[in-house]
Amino acid sequence: MKLHEYQSKQLFAHYGIPIPNGRVALNPQEARQIALELGGRAVVKAQVLVGGRGKAGGIRLARSPEEAETLTEQILSMRLKGLPVRRVLVDEAIGIVQEIYVGITNDRAAHCPVVMASAAGGVDIEEVARVTPEKIIKIWVNPLLGLLDYQAREIAVNLDLPKPLWSSFGKIVQGLWQVYLQNDATLAEINPLVITSDQRLMALDGKMIVDDNALFRHPDLEAMRDVDEDAPAEIQARAHGLAYIQLDGEIGCMVNGAGLAMATMDIIQLFGGHPANFLDIGGGAGAEKVAAAMRIILEDEHVRVVLINIFGGITRCDEVARGIIRAMAEVKPTVPMVVRLVGTNAAEGRQLLADAHMLTAETLAEAAEKAVQAAQGGAR
């Protein structure tokens, strides 16, 4: 789950990382008031969960409270990469001498966190990593020991930071480590961390991604979720414990298991069709969950056929069949269905579905072929 800049920076401040004075505004009048309190000059920043806000015109400098009001009005009417701007952050304008990048993320290959830093901050760090990887300092952290002070010093030295700033830099990196650790972040990033014109360090922008698997121990973070980020169907799916991602094809898919779901999407494409979605009903999915999945798939108006591929392991095929039939009774679909059930109680499941006049298939290839045919030939 991604956090907004203002949410990330509030967390940073809680862990002792200096951030600019500022507040969130929901309308132009509020922005004007905040700018007034900040002394007139302010930066108005769109709070949207996409990158490249600055380039898209979502970050603007206001030289007066009146300008802050006008700019906020403009920014709140924008959509950035398809997402509406619902709020802006109004921050004091800071004089900048240098921009630095500091981030902590998981290195999956090394099985441990890695702290990355670069004196070339403020710009696209992926670009720096690609073009000039030597400009990125990397320090791997033993997760049983945590970030050690000498490691933070090593980064400061390699960044060529002025000596008087080493101590505050160490505190900031340790603060960022605690942010990462205590919030189960998969990314905690300050970009840029600036040296101000009065020789202080300050986190001007922040970004955090929290491990979805760890949200059970962070109800405070779950409450920060911005539902605008996801398609409505994806939100609905999450509420039912389903993994759903909408795509732009015409063949709806319901599969148990993420790997098999992806393989099913792939084989649809191989046979000349296009998957309308990724949907994993998970293991042990009961009738209710399957019915919810069916409703979500059929809400997509591009879906011309639904392919159901269930390989029973934990999942019982007769239970799946009952779920499909119950969903049919509720949703009354007008599209054909191709069903393939293998595994635990498959015969009972297939019989139930055959009685309900659904197409069945023995193999995955046969199922995909039938679905593609039905999508190409069949009207809704």
Added chain:
Amino acid sequence: MSILVNRETRLLVQGVTGHEGLFHTAQMLAYGTNVVAGVTPGRGGEWVLDGKVPVFDSARAAVEMTAANASVIFVPARFVADAIIEAADAGIQLVVCITEGVPVQDMMRVRTYLDQRSVRLVGPNCPGILTPGECKVGIIPGNIAIPGGVGVVSRSGTLTYEVLYALKLAGMGASTCVGIGGDPVNGTNFIDVLAMFEADPYTDEVVLIGEIGGSDEEKAADYIARFMTKPVVAFIAGQTAPPGKRMGHAGAIIEGGSGTAADKIAALHAAGVKLARHPEEIPGLLRH
């Protein structure tokens, strides 16, 4: 014969009294797995499944009383890190974790701890290990595979079943099937299992099932090119997956242009691996 688990395996089930744990313990017993003990803190002294499996309060007590040498974990995600380390500290050599949804920071700590000892972890978020005809540790349905000479290693769950079943329908059997799990940080990777299959005299050829995300398949390709003499057939899932989206598995996400199916397929192809376009093509690509 096989790798990792066989008739000699003495299995401990952590979380044996839970819904999933109990169901799959019954399945494992029915398959012939030597399940010697279960652990549920607070339930020590009880017996489950008609008195077939004694329950202990701790892994240490279970190991002392039953000489268990492998463990399978069904506890909820929030207790997984504790359960894995408890098993390791009790002297268990092989820990197989079925549970999905384990926080990645937990797994980094667990992995770092285990790396300092000689304990093999398989998983989490995996279907377990099946040596057909001998031993089933985890949740792979026993009736979809027959004994044979094909070693199977996979990051997936039900996709693995699909492949085992396709092999069975073609009259081909597996030496051992290892589900390594779909999480970004896990205990065992492709290379670990490929090395075991290469050394196993009963494995003639290998099927590798990968998916988008990370660089494990690319590393496996490099290993295969340099060290494997046995033929390898692979399938990579997620060719139609859009970047930046999490495809159910925490590991299956394309990050910043890396970890794509196309990259993995190219690397494996260059290593001399035959690539199947879909799971049911795999038997036809094996030697027979």
